Amino acid sequence: MVRSLRFLLLVTVLGAASGAAPVEAAPAYLVDADWLAEHIDDDNLVLLEVRYHPHRYFTVGHIPGAVQVQRFKDLGDNTASPLMRFPSKDAFQATLRRWGVNDDSTLVLYDDARTALASRLYFLLALYGFPMEQVKVLNGGTVEWSAFNALSQEPVERAPGNFTLKDADADLLVEWTDVYDDVVSRRDPGVVLLDARPHDMYTGEVIRHSISGGHIPGALNVVSLDGTDAQAQTWLGDEALAALYQDIPKDRRIYVYCHDGFRMSLAWMQLRHLGYADVRLYNGGWSHWGNTLTLPVVEGAAPLDDDFAL
Numbered sequence: 001m002v003r004s005l006r007f008l009l010l011v012t013v014l015g016a017a018s019g020a021a022p023v024e025a026a027p028a029y030l031v032d033a034d035w036l037a038e039h040i041d042d043d044n045l046v047l048l049e050v051r052y053h054p055h056r057y058f059t060v061g062h063i064p065g066a067v068q069v070q071r072f073k074d075l076g077d078n079t080a081s082p083l084m085r086f087p088s089k090d091a092f093q094a095t096l097r098r099w100g101v102n103d104d105s106t107l108v109l110y111d112d113a114r115t116a117l118a119s120r121l122y123f124l125l126a127l128y129g130f131p132m133e134q135v136k137v138l139n140g141g142t143v144e145w146s147a148f149n150a151l152s153q154e155p156v157e158r159a160p161g162n163f164t165l166k167d168a169d170a171d172l173l174v175e176w177t178d179v180y181d182d183v184v185s186r187r188d189p190g191v192v193l194l195d196a197r198p199h200d201m202y203t204g205e206v207i208r209h210s211i212s213g214g215h216i217p218g219a220l221n222v223v224s225l226d227g228t229d230a231q232a233q234t235w236l237g238d239e240a241l242a243a244l245y246q247d248i249p250k251d252r253r254i255y256v257y258c259h260d261g262f263r264m265s266l267a268w269m270q271l272r273h274l275g276y277a278d279v280r281l282y283n284g285g286w287s288h289w290g291n292t293l294t295l296p297v298v299e300g301a302a303p304l305d306d307d308f309a310l
Contacts, residue, residue, distance in 0.1 A: 026235055027273045029122075029132070030139040033149060036108060040065060046105045046158070050075070050117040051142075061151030063110065063142075067099045067158060075120050076261070082287035084261040086173065089128055093165045096130075100158025110138035110145070114228040115235065119265035123281065127173065129166030140234045174255050174280045176288055176295070183218045183255065184296060184308075192248055196224040196258045196267040197286065204299035209259045210290030214299035216257070217308040220247065221301075224258075224267035241270055250276055257282035257289070 039045055040063075049066040051057055057068040069075070074095050076084040087095070101107065107125070111117035118137050126132055138144060142151075182188040195215050200206040202221040204213030215221065227241050228234065235241070248254065254276055258264040264281050271279045282289075289295050298305045 026139065026237070027269075029136050030235060031108070031136045032139055033144045033147070035136075036063070036138055036145065037149065039106075039108075042106065044102070044104050044106055045108060046099060046101055046161075047108045048099060048110070048118075048121065050109065050111040050113075050121060052111070052113045052117060056112070058153055058155065061153045062156075063145050063149075064152040064154075065156055066110075066152075067156050069099075069121060071117055071120070071262075075124060082260075082284055082291065084287055085284050086124065086127065086168070086261075089165050089167060092124060092128060093163070096163050096165070097161045099161065101161040101163045103163055104134075105161065105163065106134050106136065108136045108138060110141045112142040112233075113262075114225055114230070114233045114266075115139070115141065115269075116225060116228075116262045116266045119269050120262045123172075123265040123268055127168050129169065130163070140232055143233045171278070172280055173283050175283055176292075179216060179255055179257075179282055179289075180295070184216065187218070190252055192252045192254050193219040194248065194254055194256045194267060195219040195221045195286075196256055196263040197221070198223055198225075199301075201259065201286075203301050204297075209287055211293065212290045212297045214290075214297040215303075216286075216289055217296050217298045217305075218303050219257075219298075220303055222248065222267065224263045224270060227266070227270050235270075238274070241274055245271060245274060245276075248276070250274075253278040253280065255280055255282060257285040259286040259290070261285055261287075 047063060047066040048069050049057060049062045050069040050071050054070050072083055077087050109118040109121050115137055122137060125135055182191045183193045193216060195202050199221055201208060202215045207213035222245055227236050227244050254271060256264040256267045264285060268279050268281055
């Protein structure tokens with residue numbers, strides 16, 4: 001059965017009454033299908049769907065009123081290499097306006113991938129100064145909604161919006177030169193490098209989306225998707241999330257990467273929710289580092305191999 005936030009809150013109340021350890025509340029921006037059903041007809045609501053396979057917006061269907069987000073074209077830099085570098089302010093602003101986003105819009109983001117895809121859109125909104133109190137994420141995505149509600153196959157077009165973005169917040173991103181300087185070269189003790197990919201990609205056992213396998217020297221591996229329920233596609237509670245990141249000190253600057261920019265965005269959301277103050281995403285991630293043959297790579301389960309452990 002799909003878990004909803006309402007259910008989690010009920011368990012919290014009952015647990016407190018019985019003396020049991022309470023279930024931690026989810027982030028305020030996570031909403032459930034009941035909340036969305038109540039607000040779906042609000043005049044200023046803009047519903048945005050990011051599917052792993054974008055054609056399913058039409059073939060499987062989408063939540064009624066949802067605008068299609070094409071995860072690569074709309075959320076990356078179409079002229080860069082790799083494609084999933086962050087889009088420019090002007091390009092992303094044009095995309096938001098095409099979706100019908102205005103100054104007073106409330107955005108609801110959802111996907112079919114345990115919020116990993118929606119998190120990329122959430123991060124870009126934060127990066128370019130969108131008022132984040134106006135952004136919600138449907139916890140459980142299409143699984144949560146379709147359990148009791150119908151999907152639509154009718155495409156949605158909205159009147160153009162007028163929202164104006166700000167310049168990118170430089171404190172939310174890093175380039176490969178920062179990673180190479182701070183982590184690989186100087187071993188800055190104030191910086192922790194986090195690899196959010198699956199463990200078999202971190203070790204190099206599986207090579208996907210790149211020429212090289214393995215990880216950046218010094219990177220720790222925390223799989224951000226492990227902070228979600230694979231069946232219900234909902235976030236785990238704070239206690240489980242804190243346990244997932246227990247080896248990452250809160251008083252450090254955290255650099256995060258994955259292979260194409262989605263899992264690292266989920267890690268960014270999880271870490272910020274847990275109270276990590278300085279979390280920055282590697283613009284390009286492993287799709288850049290792992291395809292640049294001159295940059296060093298470590299294979300295996302340890303952050304450093306013999307060459308870099310000296």
